[in-house]
Amino acid sequence: MRQFLLLLLLTAAVPSAAQPKAPEAFPYPAKTDRLPNGLSVVRVPFHSPGLVAYYTVVRVGSRNEVEPGKTGFAHFFEHMMFKGTKKHPEGERERLLATYGFNDNAFTTDDFTVYHSYGPTAGLDALIELEADRFRNLEYAEPSFRTEALAVLGEYHKNEANPWLRMEERLLGTAFQQHPYRHTTLGFYEDIQAMPEAYAYSRSFFERWYTPDNTLLFIVGDFQDGEVMARIREHYGPWNRKVAQVPIPTEPPQKEKRTVSVEWPSSTLPRQVLAWHTPAASTTTPSAAIQSVLSDYLVGSTSPVYKELVLDKQLVESIGSGFYPHRDPSLFSLHATLKAEESRPAVEAALTRAIQELASGKVDAARVQAIQSNIRYSLLMHLEAPDDVAGQLAWYAGIFGSPDALSRHLQNIARVQPEQLVSFAKRYLVESNLTVLTLTPATGGKP
CATH class of the missing domain: 3.30.830.10 (Metalloenzyme, LuxS/M16 peptidase-like)
Structure with a gap:
């Protein structure tokens, strides 16, 4: 969830001479389809009788938090995605998945958010319907939003007992002047404190980033591909929002230590x-x-x-x-x-x-x-x-x-x-x- 706690660091582009041909690196066959609404669906058959993993990747993280006072929302919104819909009110999704024995969770990084479930293939049809419903039709009232905002503040207080969070905040705040990487995935403390008053903004955050063309599905395990894709098209096909085009500030070059x-x-x-x-x-x-x-x-x-x-x-x-x-x-x-x-x-x-x-x-x-x-x-x-x-x-x-x-x-x-x-x-x-x-x-x- 946080840069230091997940790992640390980054990237580099250096020109090179002619490169040798590299072998195929991933050992399992994968099928990929892109729905008309832009959703990418990747399936990997894997010998695991009766088990399947279902991962949803939304390419939104703390890098996308460009508005002043609104840091930490990618992580916060990960929490809100478990609040239910009109069809499946809060708690019903979890009860249904528990009847099948699914492990179910999520995490947020600087660059993306992942929702993941792992359990029996027998529950895959139900899981597809539940996931499509919440990504299309998430609903939550302002009191529920405020309660979760306080829970996120509590998570910050818990993590600030670890030196690495303070180190990460100070390092990023010193190394970056303009780019949103200057704050952690948790966000600036004062912004977390103000989150209970940002209900309207949270709704726009959902509409802006939780879109099919900004999302990839990965389904790995024991399943019938044709049946799965039919269910995916049925339940995700009507999802029709488009990802927002929000410029990310460019970090100027650092010129001195x-x-x-x-x-x-x-x-x-x-x-x-x-x-x-x-x-x-x-x-x-x-x-x-x-x-x-x-x-x-x-x-x-x-x-x-x-x-x-x-x-x-x-x-x-x-x-x-x-x-x-x-x-x-x-x-x-x-x-x-x-x-x-x-x-x-x-x-x-x-x-x-x-x-x-x-x-x-x-x-x-x-x-x-x-x-x-x-x-x-x-x-x-x-x-x-x-x-x-x-x-x-x-x-x-x-x-x-x-x-x-x-x-x-x-x-x-x-x-x-x-x-x-x-x-x-x-x-x-x-x-x-x-x-x-x-x-x-x-x-x-x-x-």
Whole structure:
């Protein structure tokens, strides 16, 4: 739901030489149809007798919150989508799905929102009708809206006990000046407090973004394709809204190093984050693939930095760079949880040295190739159930916008060349493009 808590970071576009042909990356056959109203429907038969996963991806996230005072609405509206319709009032959908034994939930990111259900194929017809009904005909009264707004405020209060939320707020607010990525998916606190008064705006938010041409369905598991598509056309076909065209502000280039510090009032471990602006992710450029490899290359478990800081000197409890591509230019970040405050200069120096060595042209081609293989096979090893497959397909489609985004992204990863990592570091991982965040606890570390 939140950038740091889900992962961290971003994208890059670097020209490259002729690329080798990459193998087909996604191992299961997929069928895709686009309804006349623009809804994309992707089906993947998967050997899972009696089980099916059903994922709905709406390409709206906190990046779309451009009006002043209205941040956090993509996440808030995820909550409202469970409030019922005239045909199925609040609570009825959940009772019906529970009779079949479906697991049912949702989550929101910077760039998209996902609604997902996993359960018996015997309940698929009922699920299709229920989902189409709420996406077409959501209804809720203002008292219900106000109650849920207070629940979202409570969620913020719960999460603010975690240092990562404060860090994310301060990092994004420092690195971004114009783009909506400057606020977290939860939104600015004062906007969350004001949400109970925004009932009318919430209705316009639904009409603006919850449209068939802004939505993709992923159905994975045991089902009869013809029967499923007939039900989809029956129940989703009348859905006829069009997605709004709302300009997203462009972030101006950063021209000098920025720093921000967080003083944490209670005991925890010190933290360090280095973040650079990088280009938007796209399946037609190598940017996201380069960073997917680069994150492991710089601070993964086979990197010299990991060996130095985690294993040999034991200066940090953890180090990483959770790769999370974004639809718009965002951040590529390295982060470390330090064991003691006095280790901070040595940790930052080690991270900086690793980047400078790469930018100088020193790159281990064999390790690059090993990382590429590991990314591919790690993913394949985790595609063990329909829910796993649908979840991965939905995640990458939400970012990149195409039903086959996962396969295309993996193909791009296979094409990454060592010299592209060097070019990326030279171009983007430079001091004028850098934002540094430090978190120092009140006691200097865990008691």
